[in-house]
Amino acid sequence: xxxxxxxxxxxxxxxxxxxxxxxxxxxxxxxxxxxxxxxxxxxxxxxxxxxxxxxxxxxxxxxxxxxxxxxxxxxxxxxxxxxxxxxxxxxxxxxxxxxxxxxxxxxxxxxxxxxxxxxxxxxxxxxxxxxxxxxxxxxxxxxxxxxxxxxxxxxxxxxxxxxxxxxxxxxxxxxxxxxxxxxxxxxxxxxxxxxxxxxxxxxxxxxxxxxxxxxxxxxxxxxxxxxxxxxxxxxxxxxxxxxxxxxxxxxxxxxxxxxxxxxxxxxxx
Amino acid sequence: xxxxxxxxxxxxxxxxxxxxxxxxxxxxxxxxxxxxxxxxxxxxxxxxxxxxxxxxxxxxxxxxxxxxxxxxxxxxxxxxxxxxxxxxxxxxxxxxxxxxxxxxxxxxxxxxxxxxxxxxxxxxxxxxxxxxxxxxxxxxxxxxxxxxxxxxxxxxxxxxxxxxxxxxxxxxxxxxxxxxxxxxxxxxxxxxxxxxxxxxxxxxxxxxxxxxxxxxxxxxxxxxxxxxxxxxxxxxxxxxxxxxxxxxxxxxxxxxxxxxxxxxxxxxxxxxxxxxxxxxxxxxxxxxxxxxxxxxxxxxxxxxxxxxxxxxxxxxxxxxxxxxxxxxxxxxxxxxxxxxxxxxxxxxxxxxxxxxxxxxxxxxxxxxxxxxxxxxxxxxxxxxxxxxxxxxxxxxxxxxxxxxxxxxxxxxxxxxxxxxxxxxxxxxxxxxxxxxxxxxxxxxxxxxxxxxxxxxxxxxxxxxxxxxxxxxxxxxxxxxxxxxxxxxxxxxxxxxxxxxxxxxxxxxxxxxxxxxxxxxxxxxxxxxxxxxxxxxxxxxxxxxxxxxxxxxxxxxxxxxxxxxxxxxxxxxxxxxxxxxxxxxxxxxxxxxxxxxxxxxxxxxxxxxxxxxxxxxxxxxxxxxxxxxxxxxxxxxxxxxxxxxxxxxxxxxxxxxxxxxxxxxxx
Ligand SMILES: Nc1ncnc2c1ncn2[C@@H]1O[C@H](COP(=O)(O)OP(=O)(O)OP(=O)(O)O)[C@@H](O)[C@H]1O
Ligand SMILES: [Mg+2]
Numbered sequence: 001x002x003x004x005x006x007x008x009x010x011x012x013x014x015x016x017x018x019x020x021x022x023x024x025x026x027x028x029x030x031x032x033x034x035x036x037x038x039x040x041x042x043x044x045x046x047x048x049x050x051x052x053x054x055x056x057x058x059x060x061x062x063x064x065x066x067x068x069x070x071x072x073x074x075x076x077x078x079x080x081x082x083x084x085x086x087x088x089x090x091x092x093x094x095x096x097x098x099x100x101x102x103x104x105x106x107x108x109x110x111x112x113x114x115x116x117x118x119x120x121x122x123x124x125x126x127x128x129x130x131x132x133x134x135x136x137x138x139x140x141x142x143x144x145x146x147x148x149x150x151x152x153x154x155x156x157x158x159x160x161x162x163x164x165x166x167x168x169x170x171x172x173x174x175x176x177x178x179x180x181x182x183x184x185x186x187x188x189x190x191x192x193x194x195x196x197x198x199x200x201x202x203x204x205x206x207x208x209x210x211x212x213x214x215x216x217x218x219x220x221x222x223x224x225x226x227x228x229x230x231x232x233x234x235x236x237x238x239x240x241x242x243x244x245x246x247x248x249x250x251x252x253x254x255x256x257x258x259x260x261x262x263x264x265x266x267x268x269x
Numbered sequence: 270x271x272x273x274x275x276x277x278x279x280x281x282x283x284x285x286x287x288x289x290x291x292x293x294x295x296x297x298x299x300x301x302x303x304x305x306x307x308x309x310x311x312x313x314x315x316x317x318x319x320x321x322x323x324x325x326x327x328x329x330x331x332x333x334x335x336x337x338x339x340x341x342x343x344x345x346x347x348x349x350x351x352x353x354x355x356x357x358x359x360x361x362x363x364x365x366x367x368x369x370x371x372x373x374x375x376x377x378x379x380x381x382x383x384x385x386x387x388x389x390x391x392x393x394x395x396x397x398x399x400x401x402x403x404x405x406x407x408x409x410x411x412x413x414x415x416x417x418x419x420x421x422x423x424x425x426x427x428x429x430x431x432x433x434x435x436x437x438x439x440x441x442x443x444x445x446x447x448x449x450x451x452x453x454x455x456x457x458x459x460x461x462x463x464x465x466x467x468x469x470x471x472x473x474x475x476x477x478x479x480x481x482x483x484x485x486x487x488x489x490x491x492x493x494x495x496x497x498x499x500x501x502x503x504x505x506x507x508x509x510x511x512x513x514x515x516x517x518x519x520x521x522x523x524x525x526x527x528x529x530x531x532x533x534x535x536x537x538x539x540x541x542x543x544x545x546x547x548x549x550x551x552x553x554x555x556x557x558x559x560x561x562x563x564x565x566x567x568x569x570x571x572x573x574x575x576x577x578x579x580x581x582x583x584x585x586x587x588x589x590x591x592x593x594x595x596x597x598x599x600x601x602x603x604x605x606x607x608x609x610x611x612x613x614x615x616x617x618x619x620x621x622x623x624x625x626x627x628x629x630x631x632x633x634x635x636x637x638x639x640x641x642x643x644x645x646x647x648x649x650x651x652x653x654x655x656x657x658x659x660x661x662x663x664x665x666x667x668x669x670x671x672x673x674x675x676x677x678x679x680x681x682x683x684x685x686x687x688x689x690x691x692x693x694x695x696x697x698x699x700x701x702x703x704x705x706x707x708x709x710x711x712x713x714x715x716x717x718x719x720x721x722x723x724x725x726x727x728x729x730x731x732x733x734x735x736x737x738x739x740x741x742x743x744x745x746x747x748x749x750x751x752x753x754x755x756x757x758x759x760x761x762x763x764x765x766x767x768x769x770x771x772x773x774x775x776x777x778x779x780x781x782x783x784x785x786x787x788x789x790x791x792x793x794x795x796x797x798x799x800x801x802x803x804x805x806x807x808x809x810x811x812x813x814x815x816x817x818x819x820x821x822x823x824x825x826x827x828x829x830x831x832x833x834x835x836x837x838x839x840x841x842x843x844x845x846x847x848x849x850x851x852x853x854x855x856x857x858x859x860x861x862x863x864x865x866x867x868x869x870x871x872x873x874x875x876x877x878x879x880x881x882x883x884x885x886x887x888x889x890x891x892x893x894x895x896x897x898x899x900x901x902x903x904x905x906x907x908x909x910x911x912x913x914x915x916x917x918x919x920x921x922x923x924x925x926x927x928x929x930x931x932x933x934x935x
Contacts, residue, residue: 029737065816067812067815067816070811070812070815072727072728072731073737091292091293091296092815093290093292093295093296093818093819093820094292094818096815096816096817096818097288097290097817097818100816100817101812101816103809103812103813103816105809107807107809107810107812107813108813109810109813109814109828110810110831110832111831119817119827120817120818120819123290123817123818123819123820123823123827124288124289124290124817124818125288125289125290125291126287126288126289127287127288127289128287167813170813170817171816171817174817174818175287
């Protein structure tokens with residue numbers, strides 16, 4: 001990693017709060033998924049959500065851009081603020097342009113590569129030149145040279161790694177302020193995965209990144225902050241709570257709770 | 270690994286002003302869109318209500334006129350249930366009354382339906398077994414559509430075949446069979462409804478958890494023992510549901526009994542005799558040249574109500590139990606392996622299998638078992654024969670009979686009393702014109718309603734009822750209602766169309782009335798297939814749309830519909846085949862079938878293509894098939910109709926497969 005990048009990261013760390021979660025609790029029907037999460041996510045940093053399966057990482061992430069609205073059974077209490085605004089007050093359509101999301105499995109639209117990016121631009125009424133914007137962000141994710149001759153090709157014919165980079169480009173092209181990523185590398189081969197890691201570390205120059213990962217090496221490599229969620233059982237229900245929230249270095253070198261310690265060591269060891 | 274260099278994004282890149290979309294505008298259109306689909310979705314419900322209201326109202330009218338007419342002869346309402354004969358179509362002599370014993374019609378329908386199920390049940394079940402367990406997968410892609418083809422053959426074609434070829438052939442072997450009889454209707458209706466059993470059977474058998482199969486084989490069962498001892502008992506509830514639905518469908522089948530069993534109502538339990546079924550009576554009353562205010566006309570509502578209630582009850586039972594089975598088998602197949610629950614993988618299915626296994630003793634006799642296997646396999650394969658033979662006979666016999674007329678003249682001439690001068694121009698143009706109009710309506714209304722039901726109904730209902738249980742209940746009710754509506758005998762739609770469009774809205778016996786009747790007839794089926802296509806759109810794809818800031822209607826219009834396009838197209842094509850071949854309902858709309866020697870585009874009254882009278886190929890077949898001199902013309906028209914349907918069907922299959930090969934990697 002080049003040193004200049006690193007200073008950019010540290011200088012900006014803690015400068016502003018992009019996302020503020022305050023006492024967030026989410027229920028699916030009558031089952032709690034996560035309870036009482038309070039957490040500030042800083043601008044221009046990469047924050048990783050880690051924790052055992054089912055602890056509610058995805059649930060928490062999807063609250064931030066209100067994707068949980070889609071599931072009619074969810075009930076969310078507490079406050080979520082993006083750049084100081086309560087997400088419930090922002091129209092979800094506008095919110096989702098400003099808070100982009102990349103999913104676990106690449107999910108390009110079954111149209112051409114070009115259209116995949118252009119579609120989002122069009123529905124949001126992009127004022128600039130669409131094909132320039134498409135090219136710019138395909139370049140940004142390092143896909144342009146690979147596909148520049150076949151922009152009309154169906155995106156489903158790309159490899160998994162290329163599809164995922166296309167999905168990232170699609171998200172970035174909307175120029176969001178925050179990018180949420182739910183295990184973006186879990187279905188990719190190691191090489192594609194590293195490419196995306198490198199991309200993410202560079203992205204924080206312009207964006208705030210929140211990423212879920214089960215891969216602790218990845219978390220250690222790219223994250224500035226780590227939020228560790230753990231599962232607790234109370235009154236017959238199982239749900240996730242925030243176990244620890246620290247800078248990446250602190251978290252991996254001196255975890256303060258035994259749960260975090262165990263989690264790190266079973267994973268790495 | 271070189272990191273991609275991050276290009277300068279430039280100043281102003283991250284400004285909000287670069288995004289012109291205004292969420293208030295988007296949300297406004299979102300509301301308009303949702304409201305439109307909601308309005309379209311009420312149409313099937315209105316149709317349902319209209320059926321009930323008209324049937325009940327006009328049935329009351331029927332009884333009123335009956336009581337008035339037969340006052341002197343001591344007419345009471347109860348005679349509807351106590352009379353043995355049904356003589357509604359005959360003017361009674363002075364001082365007497367008509368007989369209105371609907372039971373004679375019901376018995377005839379039941380005989381036909383029972384024979385049909387006796388044919389369809391074993392054939393359908395064995396076919397499902399062959400398709401799922403014996404035939405190689407590749408062959409299935411070809412065989413299953415062919416097996417299903419029989420239910421796509423217009424029943425007028427089967428009826429004509431029954432009367433002109435099948436009965437005469439049977440009479441050579443069993444001379445005591447009447448020229449018109451219930452048996453032949455039953456047999457052909459049976460083959461016609463076999464795909465109903467096949468469809469449900471195959472999906473039920475495919476839902477049997479694979480672990481059963483593995484367990485059974487590991488215990489040394491043979492294939493046929495596994496099928497007989499495990500598969501069939503497991504899917505038994507679904508099969509019963511299938512038989513019920515097949516019975517209901519056979520009970521309401523119209524054109525086959527009309528042509529093969531005659532139009533004289535009789536109180537008889539003898540299937541070798543002629544008899545009139547409920548549906549065939551309705552067809553007779555609807556196509557008889559009688560005034561709207563006559564008892565004869567009104568009688569079709571009373572009988573229609575009987576038919577509607579009986580088939581509706583049967584369909585509800587069938588559809589409910591089919592659903593219950595689907596839910597059960599789903600829970601059987603899933604062995605929960607979530608961490609911490611403590612159950613081993615496959616544990617549940619293992620126990621479930623254990624219950625099934627208790628009855629099986631050790632059979633040592635291996636050669637006997639091998640013989641059993643061979644017999645079972647032979648029987649299963651044999652079940653394919655009748656359908657194939659029938660399809661073959663239909664094609665060959667009609668082609669041979671009609672070949673003489675199948676030339677250019679046939680397509681450019683109008684129907685004519687002189688067979689040598691007759692052609693199907695009017696019927697062909699009328700048919701295509703009608704189908705085109707119907708498809709336009711189906712695409713607009715069907716897609717709108719399907720979108721509402723699939724995408725908005727849940728949220729909408731939740732807003733109204735605020736209770737998840739109630740919402741689920743209402744949704745199930747809606748779905749069952751749709752299933753039921755698509756299984757209602759088509760003649761009922763014909764009766765409804767006559768009353769609603771012709772009598773109430775005064776459209777005349779026109780293209781418009783025919784179009785609307787066919788549209789409401791096919792609508793439930795179309796909505797159901799459209800919904801299935803929309804449901805196939807992967808959720809992750811929709812999420813992707815939302816994540817780039819699309820509104821719900823944008824996700825539907827820009828992502829879901831393009832993705833589901835081939836599925837939707839295939840649904841439209843199937844609807845085209847259904848409406849193209851529909852006879853009974855249109856017969857009712859057209860009423861007394863006369864000679865139409867003009868197309869809707871150049872009708873002599875100058876009424877324009879929407880209000881013109883019309884004829885379609887199936888109706889023309891009916892007209893021709895019922896007169897011995899024109900029977901070869903009917904055969905020629907059948908060849909034309911079957912060719913068109915085959916092309917449409919093949920296209921539907923092709924587009925549906927297009928859909929399957931374009932799977933989304935999720
Ligand atoms: N749509 C839903 N309806 C009901 N319960 C859900 C739904 N989605 C998730 N859950 C439940 O909420 C809890 C948290 O799920 P979530 O997907 O947020 O976990 P996760 O930490 O992302 O897990 P993983 O690491 O496996 O992705 C789980 O118990 C899960 O079963
Ligand atoms: Mg997750």
